[in-house]
Amino acid sequence: MTSRRYRSRVTPLVALALAAGAMGRPAHGQSLAMGRAVDDARRGGATTSGTAKPAVVAADWQIRAPHGPTTTIGAYRGKVVFLHVWATWCVVCKPELASIERLQRIVARSPVANDVAFLLVSPESDRIVARYIKRHALAPHVFVEAQAAPRALGLTALPVTLILDRDGTIVARHQGLGAWDAPAFVTALQELVHTTALSVRAR
DSSP: OOOOHHHHHHHHHHHHHHHHHHSSSSHHHHHHHHHHHHHHTTOOOEEEEESSSOOOOTTTOEOTTTTOOOEGGGGGTTEEEEEEOOTTTTHHHHHHHHHHHHHHHHHHHHGGGEEEEEEEEESSSSSHHHHHHHHTOOOOOOEEEEOOOOOOOOOSSSSSEEEOOTTSEEEEESSOOOOOTTTTHHHHHHHHHHHHHHHHHHO
């Protein structure tokens, strides 16, 4: 597993970036969750907004590109993973997908481009998601569930975003709309990549 030293340094930054980057005026419950995330980050604690998070995402959870071959979350172990669960019927997902697209373009032009994987997973059918991708010209990071998401993820409402370190451990969870191309989050993501790499070399 990755060292506690890197985790204690990076996870507060990710939590603060999530809280600072939220778009629009959140509902009361979401606002309280963000407040808890900021408070926890300042104390060096958990980095979560929304419901409680498990330690890891099941490595054998199967996903696939629409009408494409099946892969697993574990296939991306060794990279920092931006895992976003969304749906075509989700009203707030459309503007959020646009911010994720902008984040992808920023990362693609950065030195950490090969160290970050974007997985945008929908629980809908191949046909529905493929049609949505074509209509909205989404980048090739969109997947559908080849099997139902693990119950431990607690996906009771969408969208949900999980940030995984290179070991597959969840370092941040955010439920609801987020401004993922916000400078604070871009900095947090790059910091997570760099600090994880240092930790891996030190093992």
